[in-house]
Amino acid sequence: MRTSLNELKQIEDHLLRLSPPEDTLLFEAKMILDTNLRGNVLLQQRTYSLVQQYGRKQLKAEIEAVHQQLFSDTTHRTFVDKILSLFKK
Amino acid sequence: MEALMISGNTKATREALFIALYQKAFPAAAKYISKMGGSFDEAKDIFQDALVIYYEKAVNNQIAIHVNEKAYLLGITKNLWLQKYREDRSNVPFDSADIDTAVEDANEPAVEKLLYYLETAGQKCMNILKAFYYDNLPVKKLADLFGYTSIHSATVQKYKCLEKVRDTVKQKSLTYEDFLK
Structure with a gap:
């Protein structure tokens, strides 16, 4: 892999706590000395968090699609009636 | 499950x-x-x-x-x-x-903007990253799902996508100032 990708992997191993303790120490020392690396670590952390939010959004859309399917498809009539009857005043 | x-x-x-x-x-x-x-x-x-x-x-x-x-x-x-x-x-x-x-929504405007940008401009990469980091798929499955011939090429692609999105985050956080508070 090219150097920049290796750095991404190192940051990932550090952030996801996949590296052995001796590597962690060395990496933390590097971070103190290298402001550029420190910035990249922060950005990468933000990236994982965005990917989580993206994943969650997609999952919610998939679940909503299932809901629509269940509540509009006549084959699930008994199920739907059972649920709706719970909310009748 | x-x-x-x-x-x-x-x-x-x-x-x-x-x-x-x-x-x-x-x-x-x-x-x-x-x-x-x-x-x-x-x-x-x-x-x-x-x-x-x-x-x-x-x-x-x-x-x-x-x-x-x-x-x-x-x-x-x-x-x-x-x-x-x-x-x-x-x-x-x-x-x-x-x-x-609690399942928090991404309601910060800057995050929303960035997500919207990534969804439209870099959907393939976002889907690869989502499959790996959110759905927790093993790299072998990732390779099968996205049509890579080997675990190695799927791994390299995953890091390339990570780099691409990270670059976007960097570039956009200069525009959407409140993102990197």
């Missing part, structure tokens, strides 16, 4: 799983919410959040594989309802230290 482990976590298996979970657990969850005075829409929202929590825990191996799904989902539903009830009653949520179960 075992189906995901056996036949692989794809959109189709997730759909089948959520249909099954809905049928198995939604009646009991809706009954509870209705008994507590909640509406159909509230029952729906809370149950869907419970499914998200359940899914995230399951793919990260935080749930025993033979757990009673119905009881588990009902438990999360009750917790989410009580949490919502507490928050609605007092506007000062000081006692919500156990908020880690």
